[in-house]
Amino acid sequence: MPVLTIAFPVFDPIAISIGPIAIRWYALAYIGGIVLGWIYARALIKSERLWGGPAPITPLQLDDFILWVTIGIIIGGRTGYVMFYNPAYFVQHPVDALKLWEGGMSFHGGFLGCVAAVMLFCRKNQLPILSLGDITTAVAPIGIFLGRLANFINSELWGRAADASVPWAMVFPNGGPLPRHPSQLYEAALEGILLFAVLAVMVRMGALKRPGLILGSFSAIYGLARIAGEFFREPDPQLGFLWGGLTMGMLLSVPMILAGAILIVAAWRQGARERIQGAAQGRP
Numbered sequence: 001m002p003v004l005t006i007a008f009p010v011f012d013p014i015a016i017s018i019g020p021i022a023i024r025w026y027a028l029a030y031i032g033g034i035v036l037g038w039i040y041a042r043a044l045i046k047s048e049r050l051w052g053g054p055a056p057i058t059p060l061q062l063d064d065f066i067l068w069v070t071i072g073i074i075i076g077g078r079t080g081y082v083m084f085y086n087p088a089y090f091v092q093h094p095v096d097a098l099k100l101w102e103g104g105m106s107f108h109g110g111f112l113g114c115v116a117a118v119m120l121f122c123r124k125n126q127l128p129i130l131s132l133g134d135i136t137t138a139v140a141p142i143g144i145f146l147g148r149l150a151n152f153i154n155s156e157l158w159g160r161a162a163d164a165s166v167p168w169a170m171v172f173p174n175g176g177p178l179p180r181h182p183s184q185l186y187e188a189a190l191e192g193i194l195l196f197a198v199l200a201v202m203v204r205m206g207a208l209k210r211p212g213l214i215l216g217s218f219s220a221i222y223g224l225a226r227i228a229g230e231f232f233r234e235p236d237p238q239l240g241f242l243w244g245g246l247t248m249g250m251l252l253s254v255p256m257i258l259a260g261a262i263l264i265v266a267a268w269r270q271g272a273r274e275r276i277q278g279a280a281q282g283r284p
């Protein structure tokens with residue numbers, strides 16, 4: 001057991017309370033992630049330099065897309081949790097699958113929900129799927145970061161028991177007596193701050209000119225970051241460890257890494273958007 005531990009700063013899970021209306025930190029994380037992501041996405045769209053010309057999506061179209069992606073996150077996240085993390089329970093209690101206020105969301109399910117929202121919106125509005133996917137994933141780490149902070153505030157998804165080499169281990173209120181890794185903060189740093197920084201640098205270096213490059217990089221890097229974080233995170237009690245000590249989060253991240261690698265290679269082979277446009281117009 002660690003010689004030193006940090007006392008968990010107990011938070012009130014309700015951020016704002018006005019009469020019978022209570023807004024939880026987790027809800028604020030979703031709202032904040034969507035709003036801040038929307039602001040950043042509009043800035044990316046307005047910068048022609050980043051695209052090698054006018055962006056293939058207008059700010060007005062992005063405004064319309066926000067509702068679609070919000071619905072995709074909610075439906076996909078909840079469906080993913082039901083299917084991936086607790087199917088046996090929800091088969092016996094199907095009505096409980098609709099009780100979003102009781103918690104239970106899956107990132108991987110939410111990601112698939114976003115993918116579906118992008119594809120449906122682009123099909124309806126005749127927009128390039130990869131470019132909208134690039135914008136969506138470029139801003140996604142903002143919401144992931146806030147979501148992991150909300151997990152920490154709620155004292156949920158805490159880490160595995162830590163040894164004496166981890167002086168910053170914490171005893172979580174509902175995590176038993178053992179000091180544990182604050183894995184929510186590890187994931188906030190890896191999946192949020194680091195991933196956002198890498199994608200932001202890529203965007204500044206012209207990655208949006210290669211449709212699918214940001215989307216592929218997000219998928220691959222997130223998958224690797226999630227697997228790294230899972231080594232410190234306590235598995236969900238209803239699942240525990242799977243084959244060879246793997247967790248559900250690790251297994252679900254492998255397809256993301258493979259799909260991301262394929263998208264990266266395809267985007268790189270296709271060439272930059274400005275060169276393709278120049279060739280179409282007869283420029284060298």
